[in-house]
Amino acid sequence: MSSAEQHEEPSPGGLPFDSVFSTVTHGWQFDRKVDGACGPTDKDAVRLIWLKNIGRDGVIAEADPENDEWRTDAPERLLLRAGDILLSSVVSGRPKAALVKEADLPAVAVRSLFILRPIHRLSTEHYRLILAFLRSDTVGALAVGGFQQHLRRAQLSELQLPKEDPALAAALSDLAAAGQRLGEMAAEAGALAESAFDRSASQEEVRRLVITTGQLTRLRSLAAAQLDDPSFIIRTRYPYPIALRWRNVEAQRSAEGEADAQSKEYEAVLKAAETLLGYSALVTTALAHEAGITCKAIKAFKGKIATGKGGGPGFGDWQRILQQIGSADGISALPPEHPLHEFADLLADDEAEVACKSLGTKRNSRAHWREDLPAVSASKLKEARDGLRYLLTRARFLADLQLLDVSNVAWDHHEQSETVSFRRLMGDHNVVPTETMRYAGSKRIGEILYLSDRDHGLHPLSPFLTCEKCANCAALSLFYADKEDGTLLQTSLEHGHFYPYVADERALGALRTVGLR
Structure with a gap:
């Protein structure tokens, strides 16, 4: 094993910090006495990103021509690249951390920020996990000092970073999206309440406006409250x-x-x-x-x-x-x-x-x-x-594990993927609309029952579970292989209706393949 491979080997608890980031650089300690200030449209202008420009949500604020600063004398070695991570070296509570994107460039981080440069480009999911970790109390607890607490570069080198975990990253993304949606709804409700009397209207007109305009917000609130049940x-x-x-x-x-x-x-x-x-x-x-x-x-x-x-x-x-x-x-x-x-x-x-x-x-x-x-x-x-x-x-x-009844599959030779038509059998009713999705997995999809996991991978359930209209009540039902008095039956999970398997050699062959016949 080469020394490079040994460097990449993760520890049992996570990934060594130095196996993910090649350099950790302090932000630019520039001298205001040196004439380098310029405007955002000047040639070679580089925006200065301060700690205040990074939100708690890990988003770098958009450039503000009136309040931000630009300079032409930023050292080339400190110029940010897309994929860099900015981490606050001055910590108050949880650290701030943000991913630098192409839209943020050209820019240079200033003073109270660390620049973390990955050895190689990380996946979006891995970035999400690492950013969440860097913003955690675990990292914040490393800061030392009195009035101002500081992280030190040597402390970062001792950290164990989370390994790539697509399922966890997707869950964090879903939480962030849910929080954003709830925040937007709360802001909408607050704005409506505050603006109720911002117009010359009678009290009756205001009441009618609030009732009609706020109906969707109230319905959202009621729907959200039901999820606590x-x-x-x-x-x-x-x-x-x-x-x-x-x-x-x-x-x-x-x-x-x-x-x-x-x-x-x-x-x-x-x-x-x-x-x-x-x-x-x-x-x-x-x-x-x-x-x-x-x-x-x-x-x-x-x-x-x-x-x-x-x-x-x-x-x-x-x-x-x-x-x-x-x-x-x-x-x-x-x-x-x-x-x-x-x-x-x-x-x-x-x-x-x-x-x-x-x-x-x-x-x-x-x-x-x-x-x-x-x-x-x-x-x-x-x-x-x-x-x-x-x-x-x-x-x-x-x-979270969706039950999908696939009814039709069409292969697209140009896209090298399948268009899958399916019914999502979740909830207490079996009359549901047909949906479609693109699927480009390594295995071809059949017109059978599948379990869709959190990463949208499809797992075949047939012939252990099959989906068809019940011969007794005509309701779409799930069936499993059963036996009574030596007779092979299919029995419904929903209502217990049962009858002998149809003499379909294909279905019987599937049972035989998995050891049920």
Whole structure:
């Protein structure tokens, strides 16, 4: 290994500072007595960027011809380049850090700024992570001094910078965009309220103007407030089978006071719990198959379907798949952003295990009539409902893993990409508009069901989960392979309708390929 390669080798905790930045230079300590001041349009004019020109959001303010300074005597070695990072050496609270862009040039940083020049151009996502880190309390805590606290260049060299992580960078970008949108809405509402009486109008006209103009702002506020309600998130953002089952739970609860209401809600809760585990276990099995990973529980599930011994899969089978996948050989080698890790964490918690076991016992007792039916005690209902809520809360990652039913794929030879038509099966309704997207992944896309991860990678779910119109009720539904009395069935996650697989050799061949036949 060469010395250059050794220099690039990251440490276990992150990237050594000197492996990312080739130089760290102090800003220009120019002398005002030297005649170099000029105007922004003069030949060889270079803008001076001060600490005050950098916002807390990491944006360098646009040039201001009236208030900014330009000079012609800036040293060439200190001229900024696109891709440089400016970091405040004088720190008050969190440090300021900003990325220099082409639009900011020509410019030179002044005095209380460090110029960090990367060894090579970093990706946008990596820049975002490094900037967020440099603006953190971790870096700010290094500053020393009295009234003015300063960072020192030697301290920077000892820092461990974050490694490239596209998923984390995308999440930070989404947070920043969300904060900006909320800030714009708040500013709009404030401006409207402050300008209400800035015109010669009667009080009635002002009231009508505020009500009509402010309607959209109020509706935005109401919509945002709903996102604090876990039930709203489940109904609108979770995968369709789970969202629909939860809507049924809420519908039964709203029927409180009707005869046998508690028993119906109790049954809806147990079905919702089984659908949550079933969906999660089937997606886990599909992801594991794609990654070439398996475990004892997955093998047992496949064996049940392939041989028909012991009937089809149930609550316990789903539970065991989710409990065992986290320790399966090969899972630790998957990238940290791979969705299989999140499914492995779903039941990796004492409280989740207790809730799952309790719901499984209740479900089995209900199925085998080992209960005090038809009445269900309020305490038993509450226990079941609380357990389901806890599991749904732990499964919030499902809101980010989109369920896509691909209906058409067209290959573009010129663009070397596919135009994919799909339905996004998220939320409690299956009648959704068809959307399109460009996809240029390494694998060709089929007209099947996919899971879209946070990086918009597509993971095939078929034939473990398929999407089609139910032969019994004609509703678009998700089906999985089941077995009863030796007969291969497909059973719906949403409503439990089932019927034998159509004698389609292609579909049966897909089942055979993955070990389900």
